[in-house]
Amino acid sequence: MSGDWRQTSLEVCEPCRTTNTIGIELSARGEQEEAALVASLSHVLDDANKNVSPGELSPEQKGDLAREFEAQQGTANGGEASKKQSEDLLHKLNQLISNQMAAIQNREDVRRDTAERLAYLSGYDSVRAKVHFIAEERESGEAYPIGPILKDGLPSSRNKQLQLTLLEAAWRDPHRVPTDLLHQCLRQAKELIHQEWVTDEAVLWDGTPKERHSARDQYQAEINEVISTLPLCTESNRMETIDYLKKLGVPNQFNQQQTTPTTPN
Numbered sequence: 001m002s003g004d005w006r007q008t009s010l011e012v013c014e015p016c017r018t019t020n021t022i023g024i025e026l027s028a029r030g031e032q033e034e035a036a037l038v039a040s041l042s043h044v045l046d047d048a049n050k051n052v053s054p055g056e057l058s059p060e061q062k063g064d065l066a067r068e069f070e071a072q073q074g075t076a077n078g079g080e081a082s083k084k085q086s087e088d089l090l091h092k093l094n095q096l097i098s099n100q101m102a103a104i105q106n107r108e109d110v111r112r113d114t115a116e117r118l119a120y121l122s123g124y125d126s127v128r129a130k131v132h133f134i135a136e137e138r139e140s141g142e143a144y145p146i147g148p149i150l151k152d153g154l155p156s157s158r159n160k161q162l163q164l165t166l167l168e169a170a171w172r173d174p175h176r177v178p179t180d181l182l183h184q185c186l187r188q189a190k191e192l193i194h195q196e197w198v199t200d201e202a203v204l205w206d207g208t209p210k211e212r213h214s215a216r217d218q219y220q221a222e223i224n225e226v227i228s229t230l231p232l233c234t235e236s237n238r239m240e241t242i243d244y245l246k247k248l249g250v251p252n253q254f255n256q257q258q259t260t261p262t263t264p265n
Helices: 016-018 031-050 057-076 080-119 125-137 147-152 160-172 180-194 207-230 235-246
Strands: none
Touching: 016 160, 031 080, 057 080, 080 125, 080 147, 080 235, 125 147, 147 180, 147 207, 160 180, 160 207, 180 207, 207 235
16 A cells, blocks of 8 residues: 555556556557557457357267267166266266356357457557448347447547448448348447437437437438348348348338338337
């Protein structure tokens, strides 16, 4: 403890000045240093995203386990040796399951921690990386998606115009299937061009009638942008995009059975 009563805890705590409340490093970085960090974080995320089944047994391990099971079945006579063999096999199976669960949890921890570090970066390379991983995330897939973490990092980006341009391109890309997350990010990027904060999705449609009408018009215009890309989509992307459009709360040509306007997703 410092003997100088005039020093505050912040002044004597180096990590308190260089990290935020969740331990993310906030020290200023040069352009090259941040670019290298973004490349490193992106590499970690790419590797984790490819490894969708961490801890899965190799073909050799599966073969060995199958042979052990067959051998145990062949000697199951109720004797002590057979009982011990069954207990050993059960213990081995439990250990394999525990190892796989630990590998899955480690993968999710790595993805989350890496996404949090990337989200708080502000340079051009980080903007491109955030938009890339947001656009790559599918509507359903990961149990613990990183897209919402990166969405929360959009206000940290310095170049808001570049961010908006990239998100608009991703939204209109016929090679991608649109998602609610990507649409939310696009809306927030438009707000961040004019202000330092974004409107929470939960209260987006709670404004005045004029504000709600304006928000609805913008929403439908963005949906029409997606519809206009359908002729350029591959067959599989076209079907997935149409399925997405059918599920939206705002009426469009693919969900015309809805007669009462509702709040968009």
